[in-house]
Amino acid sequence: MTQKQASLLTRSRRLLRRLVDRPASVDLTRYEALLPAVGAREPDLRELTDAGLTDAAAALRGSDDARPTPTDEQLVEICAIGREAGRRALGERAFDVQLLGVMGLLTGRVIQMATGEGKTLAGAIAAAGHALRGRHVHVISVNDYLARRDARWMRPVLDLFGVSVDWVEPGHGRTERARAYGCEVTYGSVSEIGFDLLRDRLATSTADVVQRAPDVAVVDEADSVLVDEARIPLVMAGSVASGAPDTEAARIVSRLRPGLHYETDADGRNAWLTPAGSSVVEKTLGGIDLYSDSGTRRLAAINVALHAHVLLTRDVDYLVRDDKVQLINTSRGRVAELQRWPDGLQTAVEAKEGVPPSDQGEILDSVTVQGMLARYPTVSGMTGTAVAVAETLREFYKLEIAVIPPNESNIRVDAADRVFATQADKFRAVVAEVQRIHAGGRPVLIGTQDVAESEELAGKLARAGLDCVVLNARNDAEEAEIIAEAGTKGAITVSTQMAGRGTDIKLGGSHGTTEDYEQVVELGGLYVIGTARYRSSRLDDQLRGRAGRQGDPGGSIFFASLNDEVVLAGAPDVPGDPPTDDNGEVTSPAISRHIDHAQRVTEAANLEIHRNTWRYTRLIERQRDDLLGYREEVLRGERAVELLRSRCPQRFAELDAVVDETERARICREILLFHLDELWSQHLAVLADVRESIHLRALGRETPIDEFHRAAIPEFHAIYPEAERLAEATFSEITVDEGGADLAGAGVRRPTSTWTYVVHDNPFDSDAEQALKKVRGTLRKRRG
Template sequence: MRTRVGKRLRRIIERPASVELTKYEKLLPAIGEREDDLRDRSDDDLSRAARELRTDGEFSIEQLVEFCALGREVSRRTLGERAFDVQLLGVMGLLSQHVVQMATGEGKTLVGALAACGHALQGKRVHVISVNDYLARRDAEWMRPVFDLLGVSVGWVEPATTHAERKDAYACDVTYGAVSEIGFDVLRDRLVTKANERVLAQPEVAIVDEADSVLVDEARVPLVMAGSVDTGVVDEEVAKIVPRLRLGLHYETDADGKNAWLTPAGASVVEKALGGIDLYDESGSERLAAVNVALHAHALLTRDVDYLVRDGKVQLINTSRGRVAELQRWPDGLQAAVEAKEQLPPSDRGEVLDSITVQALIARYPVVAGMTGTAVAVAETLREFYKLEVAVIPPNTPNIRVDEPDRIFASPSQKLRAIVAKITRVHEEGRPILVGTQDVAESEELAEKLTKAGLTCTVLNARNDAEEAEIIAEAGKPGTITVSTQMAGRGTDIKLGGSASDAAEREKAISLGGLYVIGTARYPSSRLDDQLRGRAGRQGDPGGSVFFASLEDDLVQAGSPDVPEGLVADDDGEITDPAASRHLNHAQRVVEGANQEIHRNTWRYTRLIERQRNDLLAFRDEVLLTDSASELLQAEARERYDQLAERLPEETLAQICREIQLFHLDQMWADHLAFLADVRESIHLRALGKETPIDEFHRAAIPEFHKIIDEAKKRTVKTFADTEITDDGVDLAGAGVKRPTSTWTYLVHDNPFDSDAEQALKKIRGTLRKKRR
C-alpha cells in the first residue's frame, strides 16, 4: 500500500496536471504474451486478424490487447521497428482521447499511425493533423506499409493536391494534413455551389501531431480566407514619405513591436509633405489609414525575419514553424505597403470570404487526441479550450542529456561573440552541433560569423526548407555544425552518426558526448526551448544543451524591459548574478501569459462568430441540397421564373436559382465579417464609457446577423429578375454574380485588446496624466 501511494505521489510531483495510464500498463504483459504467436503467422493471417477486429464501436479490453499486439508485429515486419511498451501505452492513450506527452525520438510517428489504425478499425474516419505539409506527406508515405498490412486506407493533402486528389484523400480511412490545409479545405467547402464539389466528409476523429504547436501556438491566429477582387492600389505619395521618417523623432513603437504611431512632429512632417492636409480631420481619414499601414510595413515588418523577397514576390514567414507560409499574405493595405517598400508591383486586392479558428476547426471532431514532446506546460490551456487531459508517457530509456545553465550577456553583440567562441571550442572536439536561432536574419548572420571564424556550417531556414530532411538527417554526424531557425514541429529525429547509420560514426559521436544543442536566445515559450533541447539525448543517447541570452533580446524587451539594478557584467559582457536568470525567466512567463491572453481573447470574440456561421451554414446547406431557392423564386418572381422555365431544362434553372441565392448569402456573410472587423476596431472607444467590450461587440453583432437571410432573399429576387439569357446561357456575371478567381489565406494579428485604437488610448491617458502633473 505504501509503495503504491509513494508511486502516485511521485507521479503527481514529476508529471503535474497529467492523467494516469495504470489500467493500460496492466495490459502490457498480455500484449507481450501474444508476440511469439503473431511472429509465426503470415502477412495474410495478420490482415485477416485486423479485419476481424473491425467494429462500429470501441474496442473491448480483449480487442485492445489483440490490436496492440498486431500493431507491434506489423510495425516490426514492415518498418523494422518493434514498438516499445511505452509506444503501445501512447497508442492506448490516443485511443482513449488524451494528449500524450512523449519525449523527442521516442517514436511518436509510429504511435500516431497505430492509433489512427485503431480508430479506423473502430469504424471512424480519422484525420491526422500536423503542424506543416512536409510532415503530413512524409508520415503518410513512411507509415503506409503499416496501414496496408492492417487493411486501412491512407492519403494526405498538401497545397499542390488537386481537387480530385483531395476528394480521394479524404475518402480514405485515414488522411494526413497540416492544420492550415485542412482548415482551408473546410473554408472552401463552405463556399461550393454544387454538393459534389465538397471534398470533406463528416469529421469523426482528429489525432493532432505536435499538439501544443497546433492547438496553442497556431490557435492565436484564425485561418482567414480571401478572394481576389481587383489589383491592389498603393498611395504612392505616402509610400515615398514614410521611409524618410525617423524612429524616436517622427514615430514611436511599443516594446513588443506590434504597434507604431506618429509623434506630433511626425504628423506635422507628413501633413506638410501631403500638401498641408489635416490627418486627424474627417477629410484626412483615408490618408491617415494609408500612413498607418505604410508605417507598420516600414517600422514593424523586417525582411528576412517576417518575410522573404523571392521570385519577385513577398513571401511571408510563419515564425512558429520557421517556414515560408504558402498562399498566405497580410490584409490588403499592409500587403501592398510591404510590396511598395520592396519596390514590387501590388498583388491582387482581396475580400475576406470566411474564417475559422483552430478551436472551431477541432471542435468539429467528436473525438480528439494529440501527441507532443511538451504538453504538461500547456495542460491548463488544453483543458480550458479543448477539454483534453494530458497523459505523460515515460521514455523507453532514461534521458542522460546534460542541460547547462543559461549564459546571459549584457548585449546581443557580446552574446554573439560568446556563441561563436563556444561553437568553435565544441567543434574542435569533433562533436556534432545544432544551433537554434530565432529567425532567418539571425541564422544567416551567425553563419557569416562562423565562416569568418573558419568554420563550415549548414543553414536550415525558410529559404531552403525544401532540403529540410536531408539537412537534419546529417546533423548528428561528428564534426557537423547545423544552424536552424525554429526546430519545433520539424518532426525529424537527429540520429547520431548521420543518415548512413554507420556504426563507427555513431560510436564516435557517442564517445564525443553526443549532439550538442545551442540556443541563441530563449523563445517566447519554455516549451519551444524544451523542444530544441529535446533534439539531443534521444532514446538514451548522450547529449548536451545550453541557451545564450542577452538583456536586450526581444523576449526580455517585450516581457520585462526594466532590468534590475546592480547587475554587473564581466570583461566579456557575461552576467553571472542569479538575478539575471530570474529576470529572464520572468520575462518569458510574462510573454507566455500575454500570448495565452491573446488566445483567450480571440476565442471570446470568435465564439459568437462561429455560432452565427454554423446557423448560416445550416440554411446554406438547405439551399445547396434542396430546391428551396427555386421555390423562393417561383413564389416571389413567378413571371420571370416561368419565362426562363420555357427556355431552360428544369435542373439547369434550379442550379441557376441556387447559385444566385448562394452568391448573396456568401456576399452577405463577407459583408458581416467586414462589419464585425470594424466593430472590433472601435470597440475600445466604447470601453471609455465603462461598457464591457465583449458585451458591446455582442450587442452590435447579433441584430446585424439576423438581417442576413431576409436581405439575401430580397437580393436574390432582384438579381433573378435582372438575369439575361444569351446564346451562351444565363449571364450570371452580367447580373453581378461574380465569384473570386483565386483564394488565399490571410495572416492576421488578431488580439482584440491590443489594437491600434487601444494603443492610442494608452497614449491619450498617458498625456492626460502628464498634464495633470
C-alpha cells in the same frame, strides 16, 4: 505488509509523483495494465500470413458499439496487430511505451512523447484503430512535407490493417482530393485541410464537395497546431485586383527620424507621428490637413506605411525572395507559406521593399485553426512538449494530456544558462563555446531567434574559421535533409527555432555506420546551444529535445543577455546593477531567476491574447455553424426550389416550361447560395470593422466583448431574410428563354478566381495590444 497493501502504496506514490512532476497529466495505470495482454497476443499473430493479419484486423470492423472510445479488449487487439504490422512493414516492433501512446490517442488524449520515441508509428496505429471502428480520420501535420512523408512511410502498416490511406497537398486537383478524403485515413497539413474546408463551404454543387463530415483528428506536433497557430485565420478570397502600392507614403516615412518625427511604444507594437512629424508630412503632401475629414485617407496610408517601415524588419518578420514579400512564422522560424498581413499592411511592406503588389480580394470566408478543429467530434494529438500547454489545451479544447515515459532514460546533460550584460558579449561567448566543443569533433546545433541572427552568427563563426550549415527560412525546402545530418561528427548547424521538427537527428549522420555512431557517442552526442531564451519555455524544451534522443548522450546550454527580446518584453527593469566578469558574463545567480520571470510574463501575456481573441472568434464560429446548417439545406435539399416556387409562382412556371427538374433545381440553388454567400462575406467585413474599433468603447466604460455581441448578433440574424428577399428579386428579374435562365445577366456572378491565404497575426491589433499591456501591468504590480 501484504502484497495488496504494498501494491496500493506503490500506486499512491506514483500518483503523488505524477501530481507533483506532471500535475496536468492523466494516470497511465489503465493503459499499463493492458500491456501484458498485448504481449500475450504476439506469438499467435506472428504465425499469421499477411492476409491472416489483415483478417484479424477486419474482425474489429462492423461493431455496433456506439461508444466514442474503444473498449479495453479493442485496445489490446489494435495495439497487438499494430505492433506486428510495424514489425513486418517497417522492421520496427513498437515498444510498450509507443503502445501506451496509441492507447492515449485512441481515448482522446494529447500524448507527450520525447523526440525519437516513435510518435509517427503510434499515430498511424491509432488512426488505423479509429478506422476499424468505422471512423474517418484526418492525421493533421504542421506542413505538407511531413504529411506526404508520413502517409508514404506508414502506408505499408495501414495496408496490413486493411485500412485505406492517402494524403492531400497543394498540387492536388479536385479529383485527387476527393479520392484522398474518400479514404479511411487522410494525411494533410493543417492549412491544406482548412483550405479544402473553405472551398467546400462555397461549393454550389454536391459534386464539388471533397471532404466528408469531420470525424476524428489526430494532430501531429499538437502544441504547434493547437496553440501556436490556433488564432491564425485561414482565408478564402475572390481575387479582384492588385493593390496599388502607395510609393509616395513609403518614400515620405522613410525620411522621418525616430524621436523627432515619430515615436513607438515600449513593446514595439505601435508607432505614431509626433506633431513635428505630422507637420513634415503635411508640407510634403502639399499643405493638406491630415486630421481633417478630407485628409483621413492619407493619414491612414501614412500610418500603415509607418508601421511597415518602423515595426516590421526584413529578415526578422519577413523575407524578400523571388521578388515577393514572404512572412516568417514566428513560432517555427521558417517561411509561412501563403501568409499575409491584412488591412493594407501587406501592400505597404511591398511598397517599402519595392516589389510588385500582391493580389487583393474580397474575403469570401475564413476560419481559425481553432475553429476548424473544434468541428471534429474526436480530437487527439501528439507532441514532445505538451505539459507546458496543458492548461491551454484543457481550457480551449477540453483535452487532457498523457505523458508517456521514454523507452530509454534521458541522459542528456542540460547546463545552467550563461547570462551576459550585452548581446555582443553573449555572441563572443557563443563563438568561443562552439570553438571549444568543435575542437574535439562533437557535432553542434545552434538555435537562433530569427533569420537575421542566424546569418549574423554564421558570419561570426566563419571569421573564426568554423564552417557551418545554416538552416533558416531562406532554405526551408532542404530543411529535413540538412537537419538529419546535424549529428555527423564535426558538423556545426545554425538554425532558427523549430529546426527540422518531425525529423530525427541521428548521431553519426543519417547514413552513418555503427562506427560513426559510436564515435559521436564517445564525444558526448549532439550539443545544442540556444542563443537566447524563447518567448516560451516550451520552445526552449523543443530545442533541447533535439539532443538525447532514445537514450543517446547529448548536452544543451542556453546563452542569454539582458538585452534579449524576451527580457525587454517581459521584464525590462533589471534589478540593481548585476556584477559581471571581464568577459561581460553576469555572475549574480539571481539574474537567471529574473530571465525566468520575464519568460513567464511573456507566456502569460500570449495566453491572455489567445483567450481574448477566442472570445470574439467564438461567436463568429457559432454564427458560421448556424449558417452552414442553412446552407446545407439549400445545397442538398429543396429549400431554394420551395422558396422561389412559393414567392414567384409565375416566373417559376415559365422556367419549368423550358428546363428539366435538375436544371431548375440548380438555378434556384445557385441564386439563393449566391446571395447567402455574398451576405456572409459582407457580414465578415462588418465584424472586422467592429472588431477594429471596439476597444474605443472601453473609454465609455462599456465592455468591448459585450458591445461586439450587441453589434454582431442582429447583423447576423438579418442575413437569412435578406438572402431570401434578394433571391426572390433576382429570380423575378431573371431572363428565361429556350436556352434556360441567364444567371450572369441577373447579377449572379461568382469571382473569376479564388485564392487562399493565411492572415498573419496582426501586430497592431488593438485588443491584443491592450491585453498584453494589461497582463504585463498586472504582473509587474504583483512583482512590486
